Amino acid sequence: MGKRIVIIGAGLAGTTAAREFGERGQAVTLIDPQAGETYERPPLSKHLFDGSRYHLPYHLGSSELVTFVSARALQITLAEATAESQPPAESRPTAESQQDTAAPFGESEIAGTVSLDSGETLEFTHCILATGMEANAPHVPNYPDALPVYNLGEAEWIRARVEASTKQLNVGVLGSGYLGMEVATSAVAAGHRATVYLRGTEPLRRQLSKPVRDALVARHRDAGVEFVMNLTDPADIPAGVHDLLVTSVGARPELIPINGDVPEFAWDVNEKLATSHPGVWAAGDCARVTAGPYALAHPWACEPVAETHGKFLVQLLTGETEQPWSDVPWHWSFQGPEKVFTAGLTRPDAGDVVIRMGPDGKKMQVFHFAGPEPDALLIGVETLGWPPMQAAARRVLDGGHIPTRAQIEDPEFDLKAHSRL
Numbered sequence: 098m099g100k101r102i103v104i105i106g107a108g109l110a111g112t113t114a115a116r117e118f119g120e121r122g123q124a125v126t127l128i129d130p131q132a133g134e135t136y137e138r139p140p141l142s143k144h145l146f147d148g149s150r151y152h153l154p155y156h157l158g159s160s161e162l163v164t165f166v167s168a169r170a171l172q173i174t175l176a177e178a179t180a181e182s183q184p185p186a187e188s189r190p191t192a193e194s195q196q197d198t199a200a201p202f203g204e205s206e207i208a209g210t211v212s213l214d215s216g217e218t219l220e221f222t223h224c225i226l227a228t229g230m231e232a233n234a235p236h237v238p239n240y241p242d243a244l245p246v247y248n249l250g251e252a253e254w255i256r257a258r259v260e261a262s263t264k265q266l267n268v269g270v271l272g273s274g275y276l277g278m279e280v281a282t283s284a285v286a287a288g289h290r291a292t293v294y295l296r297g298t299e300p301l302r303r304q305l306s307k308p309v310r311d312a313l314v315a316r317h318r319d320a321g322v323e324f325v326m327n328l329t330d331p332a333d334i335p336a337g338v339h340d341l342l343v344t345s346v347g348a349r350p351e352l353i354p355i356n357g358d359v360p361e362f363a364w365d366v367n368e369k370l371a372t373s374h375p376g377v378w379a380a381g382d383c384a385r386v387t388a389g390p391y392a393l394a395h396p397w398a399c400e401p402v403a404e405t406h407g408k409f410l411v412q413l414l415t416g417e418t419e420q421p422w423s424d425v426p427w428h429w430s431f432q433g434p435e436k437v438f439t440a441g442l443t444r445p446d447a448g449d450v451v452i453r454m455g456p457d458g459k460k461m462q463v464f465h466f467a468g469p470e471p472d473a474l475l476i477g478v479e480t481l482g483w484p485p486m487q488a489a490a491r492r493v494l495d496g497g498h499i500p501t502r503a504q505i506e507d508p509e510f511d512l513k514a515h516s517r518l
């Protein structure tokens with residue numbers, strides 16, 4: 098029997114994997130309530146107010162080898178033999194130790210079944226979980242219509258209200274992570290007013306290091322974005338002030354039970370993106386990578402990572418690689434006119450970073466290292482307003498000549514030239 102590959106979730110990770118399998122002549126089944134009609138998410142939070150084209154559907158190239166199933170996956174049941182041979186949950190191997198190598202492509206047996214809300218059940222030899230995340234949606238008593246901007250339906254609802262309005266809007270945003278800041282800054286850039294309500298005192302506190310967030314937030318203030326600090330209860334957002342209130346207070350992985358088990362937070366995967374369940378891998382926003390060069394305490398939740406996860410799993414499951422997932426993770430966020438990027442491992446709390454400014458005194462890079470010593474290697478870079486240097490940082494982190502702290506501290510050191518070594 099050939100492989101029966103089932104991918105649950107037709108977002109970026111799932112669609113990428115389906116496309117790559119198709120290019121290798123491997124048929125797959127792609128399950129998603131919106132199968133065949135899924136789209137990129139990043140434009141949703143950036144183009145609510147400018148009337149521009151705001152989302153792009155995913156294309157599969159040729160979809161001959163892809164069977165779309167428009168349904169929601171409800172649960173996975175592992176094959177009886179496999180399930181019976183599983184030790185009890187508490188003594189089960191972790192994702193790190195499990196499934197070190199995938200079964201060679203072609204020799205496969207049924208590993209389990211996926212049950213769908215349509216009543217159908219699909220067998221698989223290999224299953225990729227790519228179910229992404231779902232936004233938290235807090236109730237805001239004075240704004241019962243408040244909603245996140247996490248999917249197309251939400252974005253379209255907001256855009257319809259913006260288009261219907263003939264006056265300057267007063268937009269409220271609850272939450273000051275990437276999405277909240279994108280909404281607020283794009284509103285201001287389009288001539289509206291925007292107020293960001295945050296729990297603490299520092300916007301982007303969990304995303305960017307202090308030098309970058311301070312510089313960025315100062316520019317947003319100069320542009321006219323207002324901030325209300327220390328708001329712990331959404332009920333304290335005053336009534337009658339905002340024409341529109343957008344919430345942006347985090348998201349949680351969408352998870353479906355496997356043999357009745359649902360992890361507390363995300364699917365923990367090893368350095369090859371395998372879950373602890375035989376025959377089941379996880380990719381993109383629903384996966385937390387627990388081992389390998391880019392292990393992290395939470396899902397990466399970045400567009401480029403979801404894409405490389407999808408590609409990596411195809412290479413792994415077709416036997417093209419046996420190496421761990423090691424593509425340099427990176428994130429981009431366009432906040433009004435400001436562009437901010439991270440690459441590699443960066444820490445919002447890092448205190449021992451090195452800062453390099455661009456010739457205009459505005460462009461900036463912040464470098465993170467494996468330790469405080471002069472010979473500690475570079476592990477991550479944040480870049481504000483300097484896209485070509487973000488590209489250089491990614492090349493450097495991806496190459497065989499990783500610079501040390503001492504090199505980056507040397508004013509004569511040329512990162513761009515080094516990135517081409």
Ligand SMILES: Cc1cc2nc3c(=O)[nH]c(=O)nc-3n(C[C@H](O)[C@H](O)[C@H](O)COP(=O)(O)OP(=O)(O)OC[C@H]3O[C@@H](n4cnc5c(N)ncnc54)[C@H](O)[C@@H]3O)c2cc1C
Pocket residue numbers: 105106107108109110111128129130131135137138139140141142168169170171227228229230246247248276351353380381382383397398399400401403427428429430431
């Ligand atoms: C508004 C917004 C802006 C963003 N901006 C940026 C940005 O600027 N830069 C950046 O790097 N990243 C950004 N991201 C993050 C990026 O979009 C995600 O990291 C990426 O989409 C994750 O891909 P994924 O395939 O894991 O999940 P998704 O693309 O979310 O796809 C998950 C899919 O799974 C389906 N699904 C869920 N549950 C089930 C189920 N039970 N059965 C079947 N199907 C199911 C869903 O319908 C969905 O289609 C943004 C995200 C959002 C929401």
